[in-house]
Amino acid sequence: MLHEGPPSISQTVSSVTDLPIPSQKTARDSQQKTSAKTPPLLRRPSRIKHRPQDDIEVQSLLQGDDTLRQDIEDANVAYLEKLALLTQPHSVRLTELPVEVQEGVIDHLAGHMIGITTFSAVAPNGSRNWSTAMRHPRRKQLSDLALVSKTWRGLIQERLYRHIKVKGTHAGFAECRAWFTHHKHLRPHVRHFEVWMPVWEVKACRRKTDIPPIPSAFTTRPDMRNRAHGRAAVVIQEITDMTQAFQQASHNVTLDDIFRHTQDLFPEAYALTIEGGHGKRTPLIKAYPPKADDSATQYPVALGNTSNDILAVNPNIGSLVLKGAWNIVREPYDFYNLKTALPNLREYHCTYAKPKIQAYAAMCCIMKCFPSTINHLNICLEGLTSKPSSTPEKWRKLYADYHICDDAGRLLPKLETLSYTGRICSSLFRTALDVAEKCRDTSQLKSVDLIVRNCCRPSGCGYNDATGIYQIDFINAFKNLVLEAVRSLSVFSSLHYLRIRFLDLDSPNPLLNPYFHLQGNKVTGIWNDEILTLLRAARPDAEYEGLDFADCGSKRGDRFAEHILGGLPPLPRGGRPKSMNVDAYAALAEARI
Numbered sequence: 001m002l003h004e005g006p007p008s009i010s011q012t013v014s015s016v017t018d019l020p021i022p023s024q025k026t027a028r029d030s031q032q033k034t035s036a037k038t039p040p041l042l043r044r045p046s047r048i049k050h051r052p053q054d055d056i057e058v059q060s061l062l063q064g065d066d067t068l069r070q071d072i073e074d075a076n077v078a079y080l081e082k083l084a085l086l087t088q089p090h091s092v093r094l095t096e097l098p099v100e101v102q103e104g105v106i107d108h109l110a111g112h113m114i115g116i117t118t119f120s121a122v123a124p125n126g127s128r129n130w131s132t133a134m135r136h137p138r139r140k141q142l143s144d145l146a147l148v149s150k151t152w153r154g155l156i157q158e159r160l161y162r163h164i165k166v167k168g169t170h171a172g173f174a175e176c177r178a179w180f181t182h183h184k185h186l187r188p189h190v191r192h193f194e195v196w197m198p199v200w201e202v203k204a205c206r207r208k209t210d211i212p213p214i215p216s217a218f219t220t221r222p223d224m225r226n227r228a229h230g231r232a233a234v235v236i237q238e239i240t241d242m243t244q245a246f247q248q249a250s251h252n253v254t255l256d257d258i259f260r261h262t263q264d265l266f267p268e269a270y271a272l273t274i275e276g277g278h279g280k281r282t283p284l285i286k287a288y289p290p291k292a293d294d295s296a297t298q299y300p301v302a303l304g305n306t307s308n309d310i311l312a313v314n315p316n317i318g319s320l321v322l323k324g325a326w327n328i329v330r331e332p333y334d335f336y337n338l339k340t341a342l343p344n345l346r347e348y349h350c351t352y353a354k355p356k357i358q359a360y361a362a363m364c365c366i367m368k369c370f371p372s373t374i375n376h377l378n379i380c381l382e383g384l385t386s387k388p389s390s391t392p393e394k395w396r397k398l399y400a401d402y403h404i405c406d407d408a409g410r411l412l413p414k415l416e417t418l419s420y421t422g423r424i425c426s427s428l429f430r431t432a433l434d435v436a437e438k439c440r441d442t443s444q445l446k447s448v449d450l451i452v453r454n455c456c457r458p459s460g461c462g463y464n465d466a467t468g469i470y471q472i473d474f475i476n477a478f479k480n481l482v483l484e485a486v487r488s489l490s491v492f493s494s495l496h497y498l499r500i501r502f503l504d505l506d507s508p509n510p511l512l513n514p515y516f517h518l519q520g521n522k523v524t525g526i527w528n529d530e531i532l533t534l535l536r537a538a539r540p541d542a543e544y545e546g547l548d549f550a551d552c553g554s555k556r557g558d559r560f561a562e563h564i565l566g567g568l569p570p571l572p573r574g575g576r577p578k579s580m581n582v583d584a585y586a587a588l589a590e591a592r593i
Contacts, residue, residue, distance in 0.1 A: 071500060099151060107154050109142060135436040146540070162187040168197035169251045173261055178266050192271040195258055197285060197327070198249045199277035212269075254286045255328075257310040259341050271319040272342075276327030278353040287311070287337055311341035319347035325359075326352055332365040339371055347376040355382040355422070355453070357398055365403040367411050375444075377415055382453045384503060395423070402407050405456060406431050413439065413492075417447040425456035425477060429484035436491050446544035448485070452478065468504060469512050472589045479526065479582050482516045486531055489538035491520075496520055511576040514585070518542065526582045546578035 008506045057521075146156040166176045180187055228341055253275075262269055276285055302373060320342060324326050329335050329350065339345070352359045359381055371453050379402075405424055410429025412418060436443055454467050455477035482500060501515035516525035521541045 006575070009086075016228075030273065035501070035590075045080075065130045068139075102151060103155055105144070106152065106159070157186060157366045158189045161186050163192040164190055165194040165196065168195045168253050168258070171251065171252060173253055173257060177261070177265065187265055188268045190266045190269055190282070192273070193262055193266050193269045194273035194275070194321075196275040197252050197277055197283050199279050199327075201247060201249045201251070221521070237338070239446070250284060252285065254289050255337065256288045256309070256311055259314060262317070262453065263312040263314050267316060270316060271321065271347075272317050273321040273323065275327060276322070276324035278324045278326060282327050287334075292525050297360040311337055313341050314344065315344050317342050318344055319349070320345055323351050324353055324355060325350045326354070327365075330358065331362055331364065334365045335362075336369075343373075345371055345373055348374050349378040351380040351383070353383045357395065360398060360404055360423075364404050364407045366405070367407040370411055370419070372414070373412075375416040376593060377411070377417070378419040379421070382585055383421075384421075384505065399456060403427065412448075413441070413443045413445060417449075419447075421451040421453065423454045423456055424450055425483065426480040426484040427486045428481075431505065432493055433484075433488050443492050443494065445492045445495050448495065448499070449497070450481075450500045452481070452500065452502045467502070469509065469514070469585060470589050472586055475582065475585045475589075479516050479528070479531075482526060483531060483534065485516070486538060487536045489535075500525075512580075512588075513576075514582070515576075515578070516553055524578045526580050526584050531582075545580050575584050 019062075068349075095372070098337065142158065143160060146153040146160075160253055164170050164176075253305060258272075258274065262272060274285075279313055288462060320338065329338075350363075363381065404422070405427035408420065409428045410425075412428065412432040413436045454465065457465065457472060457473060470476070478500075487502060496519070498518040499516070500515070502513045504510065507513055514526050517523065521539065521543060522541050523535065523544045524546075532544075
């Protein structure tokens, strides 16, 4: 059947209207009227075999009950009207669509919402950029979409207030508290709370009466008088700008204010970012407000503090991001304050803008008492600057008591992802292998991303602390780091992303900086016979891109070095070489000498 009719009685009538009734004139007339009113869709042949006795019974039924016939006709008319509404094209309002469809439209306009604890949608190395992970466009055109309907208002507000950034001053916090006090329905939308602490503030400039008068040379000639007024205003503005001086910020909030503010206003927040800033001789952010009767620095009781001050506990915070960490964490007890207030911390991101020996020493102590709840660690102890770091003698004195490679290696089997920028050496994976074999626990390590600024090297025996593609000591230390990393693949079976790279902003050829990259079963970067042997044993399915395993002897490395030294382009257009024999760097170093 093409269309389904009303009740079964209408089907009976449609069958009846197709049957001839020769004996009764009235029935015949009513039959013709019914046939005229019935559209072609209802006058379809019956599937029931025609029998004469059925004609007599139905004929008597129609003759005896005119009311029933009228009801049947009305049912037919109603059915046709309903069928016409269903078949004719008609428009649907946007607000009448399902909520899932409306949310998809908003995702297309304002960006998709990434899950708070979902790590499948982040970068391949497993790290999450919290600066942009929950930030959505705040253009006026998009914010106006909240006026479309109540459903859209909730969806737009959820994106606008998902990540908020507040200035870390008393005035900024007072304004934030006043806003969310009057708009309490917006508090659950805040999932990432970011505070940036100003390092400097503008000092009040001198009075304009102190500005020296405009020299009379501008007004000695009559033709210069008109220009003098405009130029005088420019000179006054320049002098006013020069008289403005800066001083250290004096109205910043403390860490206790930040944690209490988060606890009171944003109980659903998952990520907390504190940007401490950086500069020369910047002060440490205070943990607690100063007290008149206690001039000593306030520290927890477990570390020798005589007071009972602790930071407000935020159990829902799972990610802590510290930018400009030198102004926040300089000693182990600074981190102890934060760890006590965040019992369910899963991610820890810490970034130091400049290399400092004290930061390395503090991080070594912190890693020894790291919370067991942390699974994702992102540490940057040296920013990507071209300024040379401290002298080698200071770093070698540090290695005697603090070696961050060993401390990070003991922590590595307990993590899922590790991103590290700074000084590192092969002791990282060597120590991690020893810990993993002793514990014999299944490691969940999935990603390791290392940015090598320098490699730890022993003192004496002609070793130097220089870096670069022409420093053979550094290349050998980098090769040993890659060897130990490849050897660890046999133990860390779930490790499917491994990237080790050296970044040098002053390199004469940055595309030749050594690197090693394993993602899945694809490998690129430096190689030699020893690396290939360990890789076949640990990951038999892994293959180098652009490298034929049948031709992996020293001749290939010699040809690569000759290709570089001959002045020819050593790499394909648009990128660095997919595979580089590490022995070729020795030829580069000899050629430079």
